[in-house]
Amino acid sequence: MHAFRSSSLHHHHHHHHRRRLLAALGTAACLAAAAPAGQAQGYPNKPVRLVVAYPPGGATDIVARVLAQKLSEQTGQQFIVDNRPGAGGNTGAEWAARSAPDGYTLVLATTAHAISPALFKNLGYKLDKDFAPVSQLTSGPLVIVAHPGLPANDVTELIALAKARPGVLNFASSGNGQSTHLAAELFASMAGVKMAHIPYKGSAPALTDVMGGQAQLMFDTILSAMPQVKAGKLKALAVTSAKRSGAAPELPTVAESGLPGYEAIAWNGLLAPAGTPPEVIARLNAELKKALALPEVKDRFEAQGFAAAWNTPEAFGDFMNAQVKKWAQVVQVSGATLD
Structure with missing residues (x-):
């Protein structure tokens, strides 16, 4: 199953995009002559929006703000956190899924986004079809x-x-x-x-x-x-992690204290709309690798109880597929419903 391919082309087949698309095609034709494939080379050359599908102040928002500041410093372009809470993280994700695949609208994914496909029957987006993975950010x-x-x-x-x-x-x-x-x-x-x-x-x-x-x-x-x-x-x-946490080393794991094999982690990652140019994804991934290796970023995250967790777009895509499967099983076995 080759879900989460950065080159994913089957996005945006919604008819209300058709009109916008036709209007855009005229403009695109003129621009194509002026801007060949080199367009992504200058990325980013204007502010980038980081969509956080939760209210300000929560764990995901803190991760976004720390990284937005570093990415702004590293690229010389503003990375702006845009909070769009609602529907357990799905409002912001759906909005980001419908954004232009140009690298200027990105979304912070969480464990909840890997759980949603099994729990919500009518999501307005498909995690594996509408997004391209950039990198995992944290794990805790x-x-x-x-x-x-x-x-x-x-x-x-x-x-x-x-x-x-x-x-x-x-x-x-x-x-x-x-x-x-x-x-x-x-x-x-x-x-x-x-x-x-x-x-x-x-x-x-x-x-x-x-x-x-x-x-x-x-x-x-x-x-x-x-x-x-x-x-x-x-x-x-x-x-709930497999190993003890550096943020609270005195606390045992669930697995070592009565429930062997138990593991549940919360994580964040960065996604771009499907169809975003691979060179834009590569640039973002490289900047994140740099930012997540900074001691002050690692310390800041450690204080919040999670570890910086950079990986490649491919590895993050595989990780998300595995998470979707794991949580779908939990939803099924537990009979968890949206009551």
Whole structure:
């Protein structure tokens, strides 16, 4: 299955693009004479828009702002973060999918974008057909946090508690289909327990309810959860990555503390609309390799609980395909729905 090919040509076969296309063809004919294939050589020569499909202040937005600043410094062109939240990240992705494939509109993908194809029946875009991968950006674990009064202090005790009270234990998430939702569903299906899901609009209101005891636990990013743990308002049980996290090395992994083989990571990556010239993708990938290797960028990300994770467009495409398959299986097994 050769999904995620940068040269993907089967995009934009929507008829409302037809009129715009015809209008553009006239102009394009004149321009083609003036600007041969060298067009992408001068890339970027005007501001570039980085679409973040979430509100300002969240993990993805922070990643975008750190990288936008570095890319601006490196290329001498402004990279501007454009927040377009809604529909669990799908509003921004759909908007970016319909943008011109010229490298001037890019979108930050997250784990949620790999989960959506299995969860939403009528997405307005196809992840593998409408986008070309540029590079992964970050990778990091979630952390299981609980109300301090929950009578479980580690994964083994949590599983025992959930088995003793089937369907009584509930978990909050930052929204249906987000990694915070599906990481918990993966946990429940692997542990053979039933937990009730309470979706919120974002991480902050979900954590507030866990601290208040309205919800009992949450699988959340280290970035938003750990300050509350340090303040004593939540307790942390484990991290969801295969290895311990440098951001919270004292916390065991889920796999080592009661559920072998469990792994769920949250990640970010950069996508361009399908049909973006390969040399534009190559330029972006090279600039990202440089930016993600900078010690100040790595430190900034480490403080947020994730690692810089550059890779090639091909490797990132393969990674996304594997993630889409993994989460589709979780959706199927858990019967997770958008209720």
